[in-house]
Amino acid sequence: MRIAKHPILGEYEKGRKVKFYFDGKEMEGYEDEPIAAALRAAGVTTHRHTRRNGRPRGIFCAIGRCTDCVMVVDGEINVRTCITPLKEGMRVQTQYGLSAKEGTEE
Amino acid sequence: MKRYDLIVIGAGPAGLSAAIEGAKAGMRTALFDENEKPGGQLFKQIHKFFGSKEHKAKIRGINIGGELLKEAETAGVEVHLSSTVIGIYPEKCISVNRGDHIENYRAEAIIVATGAAERMIPFKGWDLPGVLGAGAAQTMMNLHGVMPGNKIVMMGTGNVGLVVSFQLLQAGCQVEALIDAAPRVGGYGVHAAKVARTGVPFYLSHTIVEAKGTDHVESVVIGQVDEKFRIIPGTEKEMEADTVCVAVGLNPMSQLVRMTGCEMKEVGGLVPACDEYGATSIPGIFAAGDVSGIEEASSAMIEGHITGLAAAKYAGWIEEDTFKTQVEERTASLEKLRQGMFAPQNKGKKIEKTDEGLPVSASLLERGYMDANEMETYPGVVKKEGVHPVIECSQNIPCDPCQEACPFGCIKVGERITDLPAVTEDSVCKNCGACVAACPGQAIFLVNEDEDGTYGTVTLPYEFLPLPQAGDRGKGLDRSGRPVCDAEVVKVQDTNAFDKTAVLTMRVPREYAMTARFFKKEV
Known part of the structure; x- marks a missing residue:
């Protein structure tokens, strides 16, 4: 899902490759790219489940405005993953309602 | 509380341009943006811009963004990133959220250039990821x-x-x-x-x-x-x-400017009521760019310059005379962009004829491409012997790089930049491809309708990877993308001057020279 080479932009400037964890699973991304970009490239599209109805949500505006892509990052809830830079060893978790624990949507 | 002469909120095309003018006038200028990087949406605009040379036409948005940043740096604008302005208060004070703390600033004048946000239309399943x-x-x-x-x-x-x-x-x-x-x-x-x-x-x-x-x-x-x-x-x-x-439109992000209590109006979203220089009803508070009405980045930049000048004049940093001359020039430039079928005053109107009195292509409006038999209606499409430009430009839009691109005088746009480009009668095309690469609409083709009695050639703009090579065989696609004939690539030009628009020449059966408009390699 990454664009290897772009006809106008050529090669993308990226930080070094880093490891991070998505729901406990080890994944790779580039340092300082948005967490959401690393997840999308790895095929993860559901970032959270809504509080009342448990509906899945993912990237929607990609510029930090809509808050649809919030997740639990290093234990902190409601982190906008589309504008938060990825760091080595980050623990990223799907957010259920306002927690990282499934079944807590209500 | 820290003081500046000018505070600009939003480092997109309008805000950057406004801050540049303020700093050039000698004002201590601070530019705040909530993002990590400046430029607003400019760095996502990888296409060549429309307009005239003075509007940076045929330059890609991403490169215009780079130029603006350099200019701002040279002018001495202080850029504060990851700094969300959360409030504007009386006496031109603002509060800025810097992540872990809040800072307050004050200035002689404030320019709000917060841009716009995407609109949404709900449908069943609109909230699904994807x-x-x-x-x-x-x-x-x-x-x-x-x-x-x-x-x-x-x-x-x-x-x-x-x-x-x-x-x-x-x-x-x-x-x-x-x-x-x-x-x-x-x-x-x-x-x-x-x-x-x-x-x-x-x-x-x-x-x-x-x-x-x-x-x-x-x-x-x-x-x-x-x-x-x-x-x-x-x-x-x-x-x-x-x-x-x-992609159903944009909404001006006018929440912040509204906090000043300035007069608002409804023009495609709630916007501050401004005079022609961007001054709101509150003295010293200005607005520029999409926040004061949705337009293109090109017009946002000019609006930014004008508003920057107005703020400098308001705070006494430039004289009335200087202001007048500089603003006049910018206003004339802005007026050029606000003409033609897509001008703000024509929004929502059904336009059936061009300024030249020619019928607007119904096929283009209903299917996205012009019908082959409509082509010769337009002054850019003429039949000629040998290679000649075929300009499939049928709407009055503010754009004229084609005219300047041709070193041999083959193309003439006319008085206004919205006029349809015409191929001049007695000119001789040298097949250089400059017009093909320069046209921001990718609407110019160089066509030889009859090379040798059997084949013709079509030269077209190509901005995809992998780039075909001379000798590649495939299909010629018509304007709807339907394969209509066999085609062979005979030449690919990809020079620096063409700025990543490769110019590809394909040989097709001559009866398809006026039909085939894209090349698809055989796989």
Whole structure:
């Protein structure tokens, strides 16, 4: 899902490759790219489940405005993953309602 | 509380331009932006801009962004990033959230250039992962190098929908369809045509009934709508797709400027009522760019310059005379952009004739491409012996780089930059390809209708990878993207001067020289 080479932009400037964890699973991304970009490239599209109805949500505006892509990052809830830079060893978790624990949507 | 002479909020095209003018006038200027990087949406605009040379036409938005940043630095603008302005208070004070603390600032004048946000139309399944804004898709692919999806349905045929569709194709995505509830394509015909010729179907008078899927979009149901935008039962059609991009317009982000208590008005969203220089009803508070009315980045930059000058004059940093001369020039430049069929005053109007009195192509508006038999209606399409430019430009849009690109005087736009380009009668085309690469609408082709009695050649703009090579064989596609004939690439020019628009020449049976407009390699 990454664009290897772009006809106008050529090669993308990226930080070094880093490891991070998505729901406990080890994944790779580039340092300082948005967490959401690393997840999308790895095929993860559901970032959270809504509080009342448990509906899945993912990237929607990609510029930090809509808050649809919030997740639990290093234990902190409601982190906008589309504008938060990825760091080595980050623990990223799907957010259920306002927690990282499934079944807590209500 | 820290003091500045001028505070500008928003480091997009308007804010940067405004801050540059303030700093040039000698004002201590601070520019605040909530993002990590300046430039607003400019760095996602990888296409060549329209307009005239003075509007930086035929330069890609991304490069214009780079130039503006340099200019701001040279002028001495203090840029504060990751700094969200959370309030404007009386006496021109602002509060800024710097992440872990709040800071307060004060200035002689404040310019609000907060831009706009994407609009949304709800449909069943709109909240599923895979449904996202067209601007969001642009951010993912052009800034972060990640494809937003594989099979995309684009909703909206305004310029954003059309331009982003083309960029999705450039990123390697498949665009399954362009959908619009309106009966006519909303954006520039040339933007539509360059998407259509790659084979993307347009569905006008259609809307999305539902995005289906459990955890992600798996398919999209579209349906035809009647004149009251109600779905006509029985017209539903399901297509496989994993992504829906929504491009249904922008809303001015005027919440912040509204805090000043300035007078507001409703013009395609709530905007501050400003005078011609961007002054709101509150003395010393100004607005520029999309926050004061949605337009293009090119006009936002000029508005920014004008407003920067107005703020400098208000605070006593430039004399009345200097202000007048400089503003006059900028205003004249802005006026040029606000002409033609897509000018703000023509919004929503159905235009049936060009300024030249020629009929507007119905096929272009309804299907995204012009019909072969409409071509000769327009002054850019003439029959000539040998190689000659064929300019498939049929709408009055503010743009004239073609005229300047041709060193041999083959192309003439005329008095106003919105006039349709014409191929001059006694000129001789040297087949250099400069016009093909320069046209921001990718609407110019060099055609030899009869090379040797059997074949003709078509030279076309090509901005995709992999770039075909001389000797490659494949199909010539017509304006709708349908394969119509065999084609062989005879030449590919990809010079620095063409700025990443490769110019590809293909040989086709001569009867297809006026039909084939795209090349698809055989795989």
